[in-house]
Amino acid sequence: MNASDTPFRLxxxxxxxxxxxxxxGKAIAVEAAEAGAEGIVLAARRPEALEAARDGIAxxxxxxxxxxxxxxxxxxxxxxxxxxxxxxxxxxxxVNNVGGAPFKVPLPDIRAxxxxxxxxxxxxxxxxxxxxxxxxxxxxxxxxxxxxxxVGSSASFHGRPALSAYVSGKHALVGLTKTLAxxxxxxxxxxxxxxxxxxxxxxxxxxxxxxxxxxxIAQIPMGRWAEAxxxxxxxxxxxxxxxxxxxxxxxxxxxxxxx
Ligand SMILES: NC(=O)c1ccc[n+]([C@@H]2O[C@H](COP(=O)([O-])OP(=O)(O)OC[C@H]3O[C@@H](n4cnc5c(N)ncnc54)[C@H](OP(=O)(O)O)[C@@H]3O)[C@@H](O)[C@H]2O)c1
Numbered sequence: 001m002n003a004s005d006t007p008f009r010l011x012x013x014x015x016x017x018x019x020x021x022x023x024x025g026k027a028i029a030v031e032a033a034e035a036g037a038e039g040i041v042l043a044a045r046r047p048e049a050l051e052a053a054r055d056g057i058a059x060x061x062x063x064x065x066x067x068x069x070x071x072x073x074x075x076x077x078x079x080x081x082x083x084x085x086x087x088x089x090x091x092x093x094x095v096n097n098v099g100g101a102p103f104k105v106p107l108p109d110i111r112a113x114x115x116x117x118x119x120x121x122x123x124x125x126x127x128x129x130x131x132x133x134x135x136x137x138x139x140x141x142x143x144x145x146x147x148x149x150x151v152g153s154s155a156s157f158h159g160r161p162a163l164s165a166y167v168s169g170k171h172a173l174v175g176l177t178k179t180l181a182x183x184x185x186x187x188x189x190x191x192x193x194x195x196x197x198x199x200x201x202x203x204x205x206x207x208x209x210x211x212x213x214x215x216x217i218a219q220i221p222m223g224r225w226a227e228a229x230x231x232x233x234x235x236x237x238x239x240x241x242x243x244x245x246x247x248x249x250x251x252x253x254x255x256x257x258x259x
Contacts (some may be wrong), residue, residue, distance in 0.1 A: 008233075008240040010035035013145065014088040015239065016081070017042060018071050018129055019098035021049035023201035024151060027228035028095050029053065031236045033060035039088040043067045043080050044098075063088070071098045072120040077128035081136055090140065093239045094133045096126040096150040101166035115165045122169030123176070126150055130180060130191075137189065144188035147247075149238050150177055151231070154197040154254050170195075174250050181248030190247035192238045197254035198225040221256030 015032040019025035020042035032040050040062045044050050050066040058064045065087045069076040084091050099122040103114060130148055137146060155163065156170040173193055180191035198216055217223055234253050237243055252258050 008035060008237045008242045010037040010093070010236070010240055013037050013092040013239075014039040014041070014084065014090055015093040015095065016040075016084050016091045016129075016133070017095040017097055018069075018080075018125070019044055021046065021053045024196070024199060024228045024231050025095070025097040026053050026057075027232040028097060028235050029057050030060065031229065031232035032093075032239070033057045033062040033064075035236050035240065037062045037093075039063045039065065039084075041065045041067060041080070041084040041087070041091070043069045043071065045070050071125035071129060072117075074128055077125075077132045080129070081132035085136060091133050091136060092146050094129060094148045095235060095239070096129055096148065098125045099151060099153070099166075099170070101163050104162040106162050107164045110165065118165035119169050122166060123172045126173060126176060130176075134180075134184070137187070141187065144244075145241060146184075146187070146189035147239060147243075148177075148180060148184075148189075148191040149235050150191070150193045151235070152177075152193045152195040152250060154195055154252065154257060156193065156195045156250060157252070157258070177250065178248045185247060190238075190243070192243070192246060192248070193250040194231060194234050194238065195250050195252045195254070196226055196231045197252070197257045199228055199231055200225050201228055219257060220254070221259060224255065226253060226255060 015037045017025050017029045020029045021044035047068050054064045054066050067080045067083050069080045152173045153170045155167045156174050177191050177193040231253050
């Protein structure tokens with residue numbers, strides 16, 4: 001069965017994806033378009049990459065709006081949601097995808113500003129976008145079908161040497177997701193987290209030396225890294241009404257690494 005034939009449809013939904021200009025975020029936006037989303041909002045910092053992503057996604061039939069925004073910036077997060085609401089009247093699904101590990105440094109050598117920036121990128125960004133969307137939802141009641149999907153990591157569940165700030169931010173997203181689930185449940189809205197292990201994208205390009213790949217692949221029962229679309233399909237399931245009774249959950253997409 002082709003992925004676009006699955007029952008996990010997003011027709012009539014407006015989907016906002018942060019960090020959507022490349023990698024997993026772009027794959028999620030493509031998947032949302034293939035699932036029939038009515039409108040898709042793509043957010044990232046660099047306009048050229050966003051515009052390039054827009055062209056491919058719009059060709060799949062969804063209306064697309066690009067928003068240049070730094071997701072660690074409070075005002076930018078509020079303005080992003082306001083733009084989405086101006087264009088489409090609402091946001092039904094927020095995908096918090098922005099994140100990353102800007103450096104690999106043992107804890108005694110981490111500078112405090114580097115720690116703070118990594119926490120801002122991986123945790124505060126999710127707080128800010130979720131708050132902006134939830135404020136809008138509070139002002140426009142009618143929750144069923146609304147949901148938030150956050151992209152965590154296998155580092156949401158395991159320590160990694162020299163990645164303490166990234167790991168701490170990604171672990172915190174599990175608790176944030178559980179709390180959002182409980183705050184949203186009375187309105188019928190949901191919140192879940194998808195936790196990939198290693199995925200073929202620009203973020204991991206620097207790591208793609210043979211030695212690292214061979215070592216990492218030896219630990220993955222399926223013997224390969226994920227493709228971004230394999231993560232995007234899980235986001236699509238959680239975002240769709242097929243997951244209408246799934247909330248507060250973290251779903252590993254790791255080729256059996258945890259097993
Ligand atoms: N790749 C992996 O192996 C892997 C594994 C586990 C988890 N993850 C998680 O998956 C998510 C996506 O990773 P990826 O590999 O797809 O990353 P990526 O290829 O580096 O793409 C990151 C995206 O986010 C945007 N972005 C970065 N910082 C931003 C900011 N401050 N504000 C707004 N947009 C920003 C980038 O565009 P601009 O630079 O133009 O802003 C880009 O669109 C992250 O949360 C990451 O931790 C990835």
